[in-house]
Amino acid sequence: MNNLFVYLEIEEGTVAEVSLELLTKGRSLANQLNCRMEAIAAGAHLDSIAQQVFPYGVDVLHVFKEERLSPYTTMPHTSILVELFKKEKPQICLMGATIIGRDLGPRVSSALGSGLTADCTSLEIGDHEEKKEGKIYKDLLYQIRPAFGGNIVAWIINPDHRPQMATVREGVMKKEIIDPYYKGEIVEHTVSDFVKEEDYVISVIDRHIEKSKVNIKNSPIIVSGGYGVGSKENFQLLYQLADVLGAEVGASRAAVDAGFVEHERQVGQTGVTVRPKVYIACGISGQIQHIAGMQDSSLIISINNDPDAPINAIADYVITGEVEKVIPKMIKYYKKNTK
Amino acid sequence: MAFNIIVLAKQVPDTRNVGKDAMKADGTVNRAALPAIFNPEDLNAMEQALGIKERFPGSRITVLTMGPGRAADILREGLFRGADDGVLLTDRAFAGADTLATSYALSMAVRKIGKVDLIVAGRQAIDGDTAQVGPQIAEKLGIPQITYAENIEAIDKDKITVKRRLDNGVEVVECPLPALITVNGSARPCRPRNAKLLQKFKHAKTVTERQVENLDYIDIYSSHPYLNLTEWSVADVQADPVQCGLSGSPTKVKKIENVVFQAKESKRLSDNDAEIDELMRELIENHTIG
Numbered sequence: 001m002n003n004l005f006v007y008l009e010i011e012e013g014t015v016a017e018v019s020l021e022l023l024t025k026g027r028s029l030a031n032q033l034n035c036r037m038e039a040i041a042a043g044a045h046l047d048s049i050a051q052q053v054f055p056y057g058v059d060v061l062h063v064f065k066e067e068r069l070s071p072y073t074t075m076p077h078t079s080i081l082v083e084l085f086k087k088e089k090p091q092i093c094l095m096g097a098t099i100i101g102r103d104l105g106p107r108v109s110s111a112l113g114s115g116l117t118a119d120c121t122s123l124e125i126g127d128h129e130e131k132k133e134g135k136i137y138k139d140l141l142y143q144i145r146p147a148f149g150g151n152i153v154a155w156i157i158n159p160d161h162r163p164q165m166a167t168v169r170e171g172v173m174k175k176e177i178i179d180p181y182y183k184g185e186i187v188e189h190t191v192s193d194f195v196k197e198e199d200y201v202i203s204v205i206d207r208h209i210e211k212s213k214v215n216i217k218n219s220p221i222i223v224s225g226g227y228g229v230g231s232k233e234n235f236q237l238l239y240q241l242a243d244v245l246g247a248e249v250g251a252s253r254a255a256v257d258a259g260f261v262e263h264e265r266q267v268g269q270t271g272v273t274v275r276p277k278v279y280i281a282c283g284i285s286g287q288i289q290h291i292a293g294m295q296d297s298s299l300i301i302s303i304n305n306d307p308d309a310p311i312n313a314i315a316d317y318v319i320t321g322e323v324e325k326v327i328p329k330m331i332k333y334y335k336k337n338t339k
Numbered sequence: 340m341a342f343n344i345i346v347l348a349k350q351v352p353d354t355r356n357v358g359k360d361a362m363k364a365d366g367t368v369n370r371a372a373l374p375a376i377f378n379p380e381d382l383n384a385m386e387q388a389l390g391i392k393e394r395f396p397g398s399r400i401t402v403l404t405m406g407p408g409r410a411a412d413i414l415r416e417g418l419f420r421g422a423d424d425g426v427l428l429t430d431r432a433f434a435g436a437d438t439l440a441t442s443y444a445l446s447m448a449v450r451k452i453g454k455v456d457l458i459v460a461g462r463q464a465i466d467g468d469t470a471q472v473g474p475q476i477a478e479k480l481g482i483p484q485i486t487y488a489e490n491i492e493a494i495d496k497d498k499i500t501v502k503r504r505l506d507n508g509v510e511v512v513e514c515p516l517p518a519l520i521t522v523n524g525s526a527r528p529c530r531p532r533n534a535k536l537l538q539k540f541k542h543a544k545t546v547t548e549r550q551v552e553n554l555d556y557i558d559i560y561s562s563h564p565y566l567n568l569t570e571w572s573v574a575d576v577q578a579d580p581v582q583c584g585l586s587g588s589p590t591k592v593k594k595i596e597n598v599v600f601q602a603k604e605s606k607r608l609s610d611n612d613a614e615i616d617e618l619m620r621e622l623i624e625n626h627t628i629g
Contacts, residue, residue, distance in 0.1 A: 071510070074474075074484055099506050103486045106471035110442060110478035115589030118469040128593060142593065147467070153596045161589035201483050205500070206511040221628060245628055263525075270468055278627055299627060300603075301618075313602045317618060321610025329612060333619040338629045 001088065003036040003060075004029055005163065007081065007095040007104070008053065010070070011209075013045035015052045018096035018170035025123060025173040026094055027057035032125045033139055035091065036060060042080050042191075044070035050186055055177040058184045066191040068200050071207060072100050075199040078107045083194045085112060090163040092141050094123075097167035105167050115158035116165040117143035119269055121172055121292045128157055141166065146269050146289040153288060171217050171273035214264040216248040220277040224250035224267055224294070225260065228283025228304060229323055232260045237327045238282060244334050250274065252290045268293035282323045286311025303327070340496060341397035344388045345449060347460035347473070348381040348402050348417065350410040354465050377413045380461025382529035384522040387491050388459050389421045389530060395494075399423045401452060405433060405444055411545045414568050418540040419532040426452065426569040427545050428576065435585030438467075442475030444583050447576040449480060457499065458519040462487055470521070477519040485514055486521045545570040 006026045009016035023039065030037040037057060041049045042064035050061050064080050081104070085093070093108075095101040097119045109116035122144040128137040141164040143156040158164040216222055223242040229235055235249070242249045250267040251260065267274055269289040279297035284290060286302075286309055294300070295314055302315035303326045312318045319326055352373040377385075385402070392398040402417035404410050405428040414425025428448045436444065449455060458477075463470035470486070477484035487504040492511065494500070500513050504523050542559065545568045549555050560566055573580050581587060608614040623629040 073512070074486075078478070099487050099504060102470045103474060103484070106438065106442075106469075106474035107478045107484070109439060109471070109589075110475035113439065113589065115437065115439065116471060117590060118471060143590075147595075155593040155596070156590050157593045158589050159591060202485070202512050202514045204510050204512050207505075207508065208510070209505070209508040211507070278622075302605075307607075312605060315605050316603060317608060318605045319608045319610060319615070319618075326610050326615060329610075329615040330619055333616050334623070334629070337620070337623060 002091045002162075003038050003088070004033065004092040004094070005085070005088070005090040006037065006039045006058075007093065007101070008039050008041045008049065009072075009096055009098060009100055010041060010043045010046070010049065013043075013048060015041075015049060016096060016098070016170075017175065018098060018101075018168070020053070020056060021170065021173040021175040022094045022096065022168060023053060023056035023058060024175045024178075025168070026092075027178055029092065029123065029125060029141070030057075030059075033091070038062060038088070038090070040064070040081065040084065042066075042069045042077055043072075050184070054182050054184045055180045056175070057178045057182055061184055061186050063186060063188045064191050064194065065188070066195070069191065069195075071204050072104075073200070073202040073204065074103055074107060075201060076195045077104055078111065079195045079199050080191075081108045082111045084189075085163060093163040093165045095165075095167050097169040101167045105165060109165050112161075112163070114161040114163055114165055115156075116167070117145060117156045118167050120145045120166045120168050121153075121269055123166060123168070128159060130159065140164070146292055169269070169273065214248065214262075216250050216265060216267065216274055217272050219248035219274075221245050221247035221280075222250045222267070222274055222276045222278070222294075222297075223247050223280045223282065224252065224284060225255050225282045225323075226252040226284030226290075227254035227258055228285065228306075229255060229260060230283070234324060235260050237324060241280070241327050241331055244331055247278075247280075250279075250294075252284045252287070254285075254287075281311055281315070282327065284311055285309045286314070341395050341399070342391055342456040342494065343454050344391060344398060344400045345452060345455055345458045346381070346385050346388050346400060346402045346417065346422065347445060347458060347476070348385070348404045348413050349378045349461075349464045350375050350404065350406050350413045351378045351464050351466040352376075375409065375412065377416050378461050378464045380463060380465075380522060380524050382461070383524060383526040384459040384461050384520075385417060385420060385422070386527055386529040387488070387520070387522055388457075391457070391491065391494055392421065401426060403445065403448055403452070404428065405436075405441060405448075408545070408547050408551075411548060411568055411570075414545075415540060415543055416532075418543055419537045420529060421533060421536065424565075424569070425543070426571060428571050429547075430572040430583070432573045432580050432583050435588065436583065437588035437590045438469055438471040439475055439589055440583055440585075440587035442472050442479055443587055444573075444576070444578055445472070446476045446479035447578040448571060449476065451571065451576045456516050457494070458482075458517070460519070460521050462521045462523050473519060473521040480517075480519070482517050482519055483514050484519045484521070485512055487523045488520045489523055489526045491520070540566070542566055543568050
């Protein structure tokens with residue numbers, strides 16, 4: 001009872017990266033809380049799930065095996081979580097801030113009347129004092145996320161409602177195996193005890209999975225552009241630099257919203273979190289929601305005509321100048337001095 | 340065949356293009372300097388509703404929003420683009436609502452509107468980015484949801500076919516009506532305002548607006564009933580005040596921080612050739628790049 005639960009996202013029998021990252025974070029939170037970590041697997045092909053997740057420190061794996069649970073549709077998965085949580089009364093539930101997690105999480109929170117915080121960038125355990133009532137809440141989950149377009153960071157708590165629910169984007173937490181021989185318990189449930197026939201109302205009649213063309217998460221060098229790049233045309237310069245350096249092109253939200261570049265390239269709280277060797281920020285002012293997604297880069301170079309751009313504070317090198325002037329110079333030097 | 344459609348919309352500060360004039364000296368955004376707009380993805384949702392109305396004449400579109408009095412602006416915006424009716428849910432008791440309390444209030448307003456075949460909303464609002472209110476309403480109403488929709492492919496008396504986004508692809512799903520659909524920004528944009536409708540509805544007002552602007556004596560509001568925008572309070576939708584606003588919100592804000600970054604010792608360069616060359620030489624030499 002009162003354990004920490006992680007919902008596992010599963011595609012064709014494989015647990016998603018974001019779920020493994022959450023298990024890693026969940027394990028450390030559970031240790032702090034001195035509770036168990038439990039995971040939920042619902043789908044059709046679940047035979048290898050246990051061996052995929054136990055090394056991350058799962059104590060109990062709840063298995064819901066049924067053909068119609070895959071591909072994911074909202075209502076059957078909602079019913080599983082809602083009914084399971086009514087019995088198990090978890091204190092915390094974590095899920096990926098993916099399309100599935102953002103479809104499922106609010107539905108479950110609405111059914112249980114519990115609070116949910118989207119797109120957290122950090123999760124911590126701590127106490128809270130309600131001064132007016134003189135009440136002290138022990139060991140709450142601090143759900144920390146940028147807000148208002150990323151200009152502030154809000155610490156959200158759910159003092160009175162359980163589970164405390166949070167979603168986290170892929171790449172925000174680091175995944176780490178804690179023990180390859182960790183042994184958890186498997187609990188197989190009868191799906192029909194949880195899911196009503198009428199929950200299977202949505203039928204998936206066609207489905208296309210595409211491999212993403214953009215892979216900024218794993219690129220060692222990222223050339224990233226912001227609103228200050230000025231136009232889609234100017235972004236071509238960033239592609240040229242990325243091309244010679246063997247890098248990927250990233251972008252701030254402002255650049256994506258302005259239509260300079262596609263959404264898959266967005267770095268930040270509502271995009272991808274990256275930790276490259278080199279991050280070259282071109283014309284990016286550095287809103288919090290962007291910095292949250294790239295501040296762990298090993299080396300940060302900021303090119304900006306504003307010497308006081310906020311991003312400069314976290315940059316190792318600050319080049320004060322026009323992006324259109326600086327990038328061609330970098331390309332020229334690089335081409336001349338490498339093979 | 341005709342459909343009763345509700346478009347859920349939110350008035351939001353335009354946080355997308357925060358210009359210099361909207362930045363305060365301490366680097367925070369001056370929200371008052373940002374224009375209040377129809378949440379962009381709610382416009383994508385509006386367009387999906389208009390598409391249905393076009394295909395099935397006689398369909399009715401009601402724009403429903405919760406917010407302060409000035410949010411009536413987006414009801415008019417909806418009428419200018421082809422909605423038939425606007426409802427403003429407004430009450431001091433709604434203040435401080437998180438997504439769950441918001442979804443409760445809106446679900447009560449949907450119930451009050453009555454017969455509904457389809458509810459459409461934007462995937463998320465740009466001031467919160469949570470994407471939670473749509474699914475939370477669907478749950479409260481006990482109807483299915485389709486999130487991240489890109490297009491309503493087909494609709495008939497009792498079912499709808501929708502193409503939706505996945506993290507790594509697309510799928511087409513079929514679902515019985517009534518249902519709630521949240522529409523992604525990648526869906527087609529909303530058609531512009533219609534000049535005729537602008538003329539027709541430019542004086543549409545809520546009862547509060549008529550009182551504040553002292554328009555009640557003008558008899559167009561009795562001779563032209565479509566100019567009366569509906570305004571509802573907590574009591575009007577028979578909502579439980581405890582479940583609204585701050586008291587109905589399980590999430591609380593413990594604190595708000597202006598972020599202070601771990602400032603680094605930065606090396607400052609100008610954009611002259613020598614300094615750029617020197618930086619590049621250094622990066623190549625220590626194998627950071629190349």
